[in-house]
Structures are given as structure tokens and as C-alpha cells.
Amino acid sequence: MFNREPDIDVLFRNGLKDFEVLPPSDIWDEMPPIKVTHGRQRIFYAAVAGLALLFSVSAALTALFRNNDNIAANLPQTSFSRARQVKTAGPTLKAEKSTATVLKHEFRTTTENSTVTATAPASASNDQVNDTPALNDQNNNAFATERNSEERVNLAGLFTSHDFGNAGTSIIPVATNETKTKSNRFMIGGSVAPGMSIISDGGHSDTKKLLTSENSMPELSAALSVRYKISSRFSIQTGLGVTSVGQIVKGIDIYSGLSHYYSSKGKFNYVVQTASGQVIGTNTDVRIADESANRVGSVISQAIDPSKLPLSYVNDDLRQRFRYLEVPFIARYKVIDRRVDLNLCGGFSYGYLIENVAFATVNSKDVKVGYTEGINKNSVSSQMGFGMEYNLTKNVTFNFEPVVRYYITPFSSASNAIDRQYSFGIFSGLFYRF
Numbered sequence: 001m002f003n004r005e006p007d008i009d010v011l012f013r014n015g016l017k018d019f020e021v022l023p024p025s026d027i028w029d030e031m032p033p034i035k036v037t038h039g040r041q042r043i044f045y046a047a048v049a050g051l052a053l054l055f056s057v058s059a060a061l062t063a064l065f066r067n068n069d070n071i072a073a074n075l076p077q078t079s080f081s082r083a084r085q086v087k088t089a090g091p092t093l094k095a096e097k098s099t100a101t102v103l104k105h106e107f108r109t110t111t112e113n114s115t116v117t118a119t120a121p122a123s124a125s126n127d128q129v130n131d132t133p134a135l136n137d138q139n140n141n142a143f144a145t146e147r148n149s150e151e152r153v154n155l156a157g158l159f160t161s162h163d164f165g166n167a168g169t170s171i172i173p174v175a176t177n178e179t180k181t182k183s184n185r186f187m188i189g190g191s192v193a194p195g196m197s198i199i200s201d202g203g204h205s206d207t208k209k210l211l212t213s214e215n216s217m218p219e220l221s222a223a224l225s226v227r228y229k230i231s232s233r234f235s236i237q238t239g240l241g242v243t244s245v246g247q248i249v250k251g252i253d254i255y256s257g258l259s260h261y262y263s264s265k266g267k268f269n270y271v272v273q274t275a276s277g278q279v280i281g282t283n284t285d286v287r288i289a290d291e292s293a294n295r296v297g298s299v300i301s302q303a304i305d306p307s308k309l310p311l312s313y314v315n316d317d318l319r320q321r322f323r324y325l326e327v328p329f330i331a332r333y334k335v336i337d338r339r340v341d342l343n344l345c346g347g348f349s350y351g352y353l354i355e356n357v358a359f360a361t362v363n364s365k366d367v368k369v370g371y372t373e374g375i376n377k378n379s380v381s382s383q384m385g386f387g388m389e390y391n392l393t394k395n396v397t398f399n400f401e402p403v404v405r406y407y408i409t410p411f412s413s414a415s416n417a418i419d420r421q422y423s424f425g426i427f428s429g430l431f432y433r434f
Helices: 008-016 025-030 039-073 083-088 126-131 134-140 142-156 205-211
Strands: 186-200 214-216 219-229 234-256 270-273 278-281 286-290 296-298 312-336 340-362 365-373 378-391 396-407 420-433
Touching: 186 214, 186 396, 219 312, 219 420, 234 340, 234 365, 270 286, 286 296, 286 365, 312 365, 312 378, 340 396, 378 420
Parallel strands: none
Antiparallel strands: 186 219, 186 420, 214 234, 219 234, 234 286, 234 312, 270 278, 270 296, 278 365, 312 340, 340 365, 340 378, 378 396, 396 420
């Protein structure tokens, strides 16, 4: 056998593995305080930014379509009032022995002693036309006057301006009664929707057990929408929105001040098992404990007992918040078209995860604990609703719409985690038609 000396690394490891030295007490005065996020300020800034974006988009689209309307208003008119203009103008068409302009179905210019078929009655002879002006015939015979007017109406539809005989009667283009009304096809507006989530455990017994000590946080959605009316009853809608969902994990005790007594050697100290996935406690100043169930794991060395340290109590609820940026594609059909409209709507929405945070609340302030591992960043949901629209003014509409949403993609990729989510919300807001 070989006589080998012990490895120096093994000697140091065995000799110093249980040895710990606390740092001087005055060094803790230089440690930074716990990071506190102000949820109210974020909500205020988001609301201000959303209103600014809404007014900017509204002003730009209004200016764009106002310019298009001005261009269309300068185009020449092509429709005329025919019957009324002919009747108001005094008929002075005469047939003389000189060369006369005669309008027939072929619209030719004839010579002397021709019959004026456009103005003469059917019973009038050539001598009557030549000897008596058409104006006298109209005064003596009401039937001839009516027929004469009808024939002039037919001729007026083909000519915009003509001189008849010596009087120079002309048909002046005027606007018809069949003017096209301006069609407001675009609508832009904002809406908010408080809602409630319903979670499916996917048939996992462990997830079902975890859900017994968890509650869903109130769901809140806000969106800016643009709607285009294809027909009087059918329209499509898209836009940009933000949806916030989450869970409240009860019975998880949160303490602060751990970094004053323990210096972490890793990126996290605690792991909490929830129905949404594992919460990674990246805030090394926080101690997490679970007195009622075995849901919390720790990587802190057993040489120190955090439960015996004089830490500050924060709360016994751990909150998980997930915020998605969503782009919906919705189709609408108007069932009732009155001052109060009733609509059916349905479509899909794509969401991208922009916030994943676990926190505790103390004195109305959020203390970040970490994040939830395994949450899918992309989500696709379908939705269906039945809403009401009330026309406040000609261009402003109030919308009230209950919506049911079903998430097609899994909520989390972690094992024994939430499989699907359902939610019910009520969208309400104002839309501007232009």
C-alpha cells in the first residue's frame, strides 16, 4: 500500500466547514435599505401615458381624415336636379321658319319646316307648330304642358347646358336630393375591465391541494382600441392592452433584515412551492417561513437558525403578479341598431409577459421577494362577449360589455402547476367615432 499524505484542501475543508465569523456590527450601517417599489406611482404613470397616447392617436387620425374630406369636397359635382330645374325655367322654345335647333331621339340639327318633336304635342301638326309658338300651346293645353315637361326631363339628363331657340333656356347643374351622407367608419377609444380568474388544476392532486390555500387576485385590464366598420352591422377591432392577473398564497410568513446577520453566497436563499410554480426568493434580505405546511425550502447553512434572529415581520401573504401586453383581434356584429345598440363579439388575443414578480405588502407598499419560475411568456386566449353601446352624442359612444375569456396556451410549464385559466370581466369605456 502507498503511504499518501492527506490533501491540503481536504484538511482545510474539514477544519473550517463549521467555522463562521460574524462581521463587525458597525458595517451594517452602510448596507442599503430594502428595495421598496411604489405601486401607486406606477399605476399613475401608466394612466398618464395611456391618456397621452390616446389623445395623440385621436388627433392624428382626425387630422388625416379631415384632409381627405376636404379633398373630396373640392371635386366637381356630377349629379343634377332635373325635373325641378326644367319646371322652374320658363319654356321659350319656338319653331320659326328660320333654321331651328330641334332635339329628337337622334339629337340632330334639322332645316326649315321641321317638326319640333321634343316640345310639340303628339296631336299637333306641322302648321300648328310653325304658326303658333310652343309657349301658347302650353298655356292652352294642360296635357301638352305635362308631356312637354316630361320630355324635357329626359333630355336634361343627357345635357348639362343647352340653349333652346332664341330664349337660351339652360339647364344649370345643381346638387340632387340624393346627396351622400358622410360615413363614420372609424372609432377609437379606451376601456377598463375589472375581472375575476377561475383556475383549473388540470387533474393534479398536488396542485389541487396547493390551491386550497391560494386565492386569485382581482384581474384588471386596460386597453386602447381602434374599430373599423365594414358595414352597418359588422365591424372589426384591434388595439393594445395590458392585463394583470395573480395569486395570493396564504400562510407564508415574510420577515426582513436577514442580510444584517447572514451573508448569502448564492443568488437566492428560499424557494416556495405554489400552484403557479416555484417562487425563487432573490431578495437575500428576506426570510420566508411556512409554519402550516411544507412549502418552503431553504439553502441557508444549517449552522445558523434564521428563526432565532430578531427580524422585522412584514406579512403572512405572498403575492404573485403576472402582467401581459396584449394585442386583440375582435369581430363584432350589431344585433340591434338603435340609440342603445346590442352587439355580439368574439375573437382572439395574443399576450406577452412583461412582468413576473412575487412580493409582500407592508404599509401599502410592495416589498419584492422574487419571481415565479416556469411561467410561459407567450399566451393565446379566446374571448366572447355580449355588449351594449349607448350613443351619448353623434360621435361619442359609451360601451358596456361582459366578456368571458379562455386561455388556450398553458399558464405554466412547471410540473403539477396550473394548466388553464378562465376569466370573466366587464369592459366599459368611451369611444369616439370619426
